[in-house]
Amino acid sequence: MKNRKVILVGAGPGDFDLITVKGLKAIENADVVLYDALVSEDLLSHVKPSTKCIYVGKRFNSHAFSQEEINRMLVDYAYEYDTVVRLKGGDPFVFGRGVEEVLFLESKGIEVEVIPGVSSALAVPTSQGIPLTKRNISESFWVITGTTSNGDISKDIALAAQSTATLVILMGVRNFSLIMNEIKKHRHKYTPFAIIQNGTLPNENILIDTIANYKNSIDGIDYTSPGIIVIGDVVAEHPSFLEEDIQRVLGMSF
Ligand SMILES: C[S@@+](CC[C@H](N)C(=O)[O-])C[C@H]1O[C@@H](n2cnc3c(N)ncnc32)[C@H](O)[C@@H]1O
Known part of the structure; x- marks a missing residue:
């Protein structure tokens, strides 16, 4: 009897080269690949000629398939094919x-292997030269959703803002104003923030300012x-943040 197995593979933040070696090997061996919206399509050029590649992505309420349909498809393909990769x-x-x-x-009795990926939460700030921790500046970081399942911002944003963490x-871009409104209740107004879009990709874009100016x-x-x-x-470690702003931020914090 066929050994039913699905491999969940983390594709990394967008740049093709930021997938793990193990993840790429799984793609090269796959008979079927079900892939998401934020996955580098260049990865699909590494599949065998016979491999079936199926887009199941979700972007802004436009869903190729519901989560239930994706789950069902994974089961069906696991019964039909030897190596099914779910690329996320x-x-x-x-x-x-x-x-x-x-x-x-x-x-459903199907074995699953999970191959970790480089999360955008870490890779996108790092690739922009923003360290999430720094001695005497930040001892921790919180990774939080900006949009919960009911569309609201997470209550954890207020909790995190009350700490000194980064x-x-x-998923917070569309709730940007709501988020900043919450943050400004708890952090000093010269705290810098960055919005990084399409991180690690050729069309990467970054906006940097302080909480006081977030509306700009x-x-x-x-x-x-x-x-x-x-x-x-x-x-403030980002190269575009002016030296005088760095001094001011450091002065305000300590
Ligand atoms: C559903 S979450 C999935 C996160 C993914 N599992 C990870 O570890 O990166 C999708 C969100 O990740 C963030 N994201 C993913 N790739 C990104 C990129 N290349 N640049 C900026 N943000 C990105 C955005 O906030 C996006 O709305």
Whole structure:
């Protein structure tokens, strides 16, 4: 009897080269690949000629398939093909509903392997030269969703803002004003923030300012592109942040 198995692979943040070696090997061996919206399509040029590649992405309420349909397809393909790869953006277990897929597959008796990926939460700020931690500046970071399942911002944003941690907010671009309104209640007004869109890709874009000026950024955001909001004094490490601003931020903090 065929060994039924699905491999969840983290594709990394967007740049083709940021997939893991193990993830790329799984793609090269796959008979079927079901892939998401934020996955580099260049990865699909590494499949065998006979491999079936199926787009199942979701972007801004435009869903190729519902999550239930994706779950069902994974089961059906696992019964039909030897090697099924589910290719997901970033890391499969960071806001990607990866664990729901694992639980569904396991409930149907299908073995699952998860190959971790480089999460955009880490890679996008790092590739822009923004460290999420820095000695004497930031001792921790929170990765939070900017849009919960009912469309609201996460209550954790207010909790994180009350700490000294760096905030890394995914899926928050469309709720940017709501988020900044919450943050400004808890952080000093010269705290810098960055919005990085299409991180690690050729059309990467970054906006940097301080909380006091957040309204100036509203018109510069591309609300159709994925973006990460980073808030905290570490943003001052970005090369475009002026030296005088760095001094002011450091002066305010300590
Ligand atoms: C559903 S979450 C999945 C996150 C993914 N599992 C990860 O670990 O990166 C999608 C969100 O990740 C962020 N994101 C993913 N890729 C990105 C990129 N290249 N640039 C900026 N943000 C990105 C955006 O906030 C986007 O709305």
